[in-house]
Amino acid sequence: MYSNVILVGRLTADPEIRHTSGGVPVANFTVAVNRPYNNGNGEKITDFVRVVTWRGLAENVTRNLTKGRLVLVEGNIEISEYEKDNIKYRNPLVNASNVRFLDWPENTGIKNNTNNDDYCDEIDEDFDDDFHFDEYDVPF
Numbered sequence: 643m644y645s646n647v648i649l650v651g652r653l654t655a656d657p658e659i660r661h662t663s664g665g666v667p668v669a670n671f672t673v674a675v676n677r678p679y680n681n682g683n684g685e686k687i688t689d690f691v692r693v694v695t696w697r698g699l700a701e702n703v704t705r706n707l708t709k710g711r712l713v714l715v716e717g718n719i720e721i722s723e724y725e726k727d728n729i730k731y732r733n734p735l736v737n738a739s740n741v742r743f744l745d746w747p748e749n750t751g752i753k754n755n756t757n758n759d760d761y762c763d764e765i766d767e768d769f770d771d772d773f774h775f776d777e778y779d780v781p782f
Contacts, residue, residue, distance in 0.1 A: 658671070711747065
């Protein structure tokens with residue numbers, strides 16, 4: 643079996659880095675990912691996905707990313723389970739193998755070719771024209 647996921651979204655906060663007892667850097671952050679369709683009330687649905695990075699990738703992410711930055715995350719899904727007060731919880735997260743920076747930070751003086759917010763809206767509008775969501779149609 644193989645689990646692989648690709649997410650595109652914005653960081654909800656700056657990445658947090660720590661080190662294992664063996665000195666290995668580990669960075670955690672959460673990505674807000676909009677679904678390509680709206681709910682029954684016409685509102686956008688957003689998922690908040692936890693991401694963990696290791697070693698050099700963790701250092702790179704912590705050094706270069708901040709809240710609001712647009713990223714593409716590639717990795718595998720891991721689900722941890724625990725019980726608290728007789729309630730079972732399942733915590734999914736993405737163990738990232740690659741994180742791509744899809745926009746430029748504003749304070750670098752480098753101009754981005756597109757306004758990502760406008761670009762994403764154009765993609766959403768085009769996508770909605772071609773996509774008809776059936777709530778009984780499972781996307782996998």
